[in-house]
Amino acid sequence: MGGYTLYGAEVSYFTGKARAYLRWRGVPFQELPATQAVYRDLILPNVGWPVIPVMTTPDGEVVQDTADIIAIVEAREKLRPPALPETPVQRFVAELLHLYADEWLTLPAMHYRWSYNEDWAYAEFGALSAPEASRAEQYEIGKKNGQRFKGALPILGVHAETIPGIETSYEAFLAEFSAHLEAHPYLLGARPCLADFAFIGPLYAHLYRDPASGELMKRLAPRVAGWVERTHAGETGTGDLLAGDAIPETLEPILARQMREQFPALVETMRLFEGWAAEASPGTFLPRGLGEIWVEIEGARGPAQARTFPLYRLQAVTDAYDAMDAGARARADALLERVRGAPLKTFRLPKRLVRTNFRLALA
Ligand SMILES: N[C@@H](CCC(=O)N[C@@H](CS)C(=O)NCC(=O)O)C(=O)O
Known part of the structure; x- marks a missing residue:
């Protein structure tokens, strides 16, 4: 074959991210649907979990986790320009937006899918698992498989009490991203980078392709819908990232939103992680959740699970910060002050995390 094979689904959040990256990268790859047989014969035996x-x-080589997929293709192909910005503050901001897209925009993505596109999603899940079955059978199969994903809503913090805040926040985010796109075609300038591929996760499968969500996006933020189309298609852009390691001012409202909404949840998760890690030895696998935290979005509060995986993406953010020289750090600090993210300067995991056998473990 000679190329890469991506096993995933059109309906999946993280497949969209990997697909957009691979298309942009321009490497030969084929995408195959993750049918029941693929889960049984490839995913479970190699990755260990579905x-x-x-x-x-x-x-x-079998690779899971979209960050690893991107890193491995980048390292093997050595093509330019790289997916991850080469200059320090842009790299730091790309990792911040990566954390936001992967681990916080899941809330609106999952809410809109399961509150407004439920039957459609069941039909899609069924068609993926059992392409040969009748539509009625696919719906039933999809309903069974879809429960696992719908069941993630309370874990993420999507409840009747938080939904009004999630909707207010998402609509405001669309306005902020639209304003940014008026000035710049992509997140950090005139070409896509890691941050754009990460944003495709929530913004393609769930918030653009699911019919009711797509209608909302096209109505409220046609410019965002246009960016989804370009980025998902793998367009290379019209130029480079902003010169001089600059961060577009128009990103600041989005970063401030991340600091307001996601950062407090990370702080609470970290508190539980500290207690857990104090007792655990190197190499211990992390549980996926560490107990209950509270999330607050635009004044709406509700419980969520303290999921551990976001701490791993956070570690990439703080690593990017710690790698800066004094000049770059001063610019990053000024940005953090403006977006009310100053606590991030000193916020560090008490123990490092690694991925072993496709699971998160203490280093
Ligand atoms: N961090 C992983 C997340 C992958 C992920 O959550 N995939 C979803 C579908 S889009 C899934 O299969 N979830 C099953 C589960 O989390 O149990 C990545 O970046 O690849």
Whole structure:
């Protein structure tokens, strides 16, 4: 075959992210649907738990986690420009937006899918798992499989009490991103980078392609819908990232929203992680959740699980910060002050995290 194979689904959040990246990168790849047989024969035996997307390299290496998929293709192909910005503050902001897209925009994505597109999602899940079955059978199969994903809503913090805040926040986010796109075609300038691929996660499958959500996006923020189309298609852009390691001012409202909404949830999760990690030895696998935290979005409060995976994406953010020299750090600090993210300067995991056997573990 010679190329990469991406096993995933059109309906999946993280497959969209990997697909947009691979298209942009321009490497030969095929995408195959993650049918029941693919889960049974490839994903479960190699990865150990049911998750997509999974990629195989031309050498047959099995890769899971979209950050690893991107990192492995970047390292193998050594093409330019790189997906991850090369200058320090842009790299830091790309990792921040990566954390936001992967681990916080899940709330609006999952809410809109399951509150406004439920039957459609069941039909899609069924068609993916059992392409040969009748529509009625697919719906039933999809309903069974879809429960696992719908069941994630309370874990993420999507409840009757938080939904009004999630909707207010998402609509405001669309306005902020539209204003940014008036000035810049992509998040950090005139071409896509890691942050754009990460934003495709929530903004393509759930918030653009699901019919009711797509209608909302096209009505409220046609410019965002246009960006989804370009970025998902793998367009290379018209130029480069902003010169001089600059961060567009128009991103600041989005970063401030992240600091207001996501950061407090990370602080609470970290508190539980500290207690857990104090007792655990190196190599111990992390549980997926560490107990209950509270999330607050635009004045609406509700419980959520303290999910551990966001701490891993957070570690990439603080690593990017810690790698800066004094000049870059001063610019990053000024940005953090403006978006009310100053606590991030000193917020560090008490113990490092690694991925072992496709699971998160203490280093
Ligand atoms: N951090 C992972 C997340 C992958 C992920 O959550 N995939 C979803 C579908 S889009 C899934 O299969 N979830 C199953 C689960 O989390 O149990 C990545 O970046 O690849």
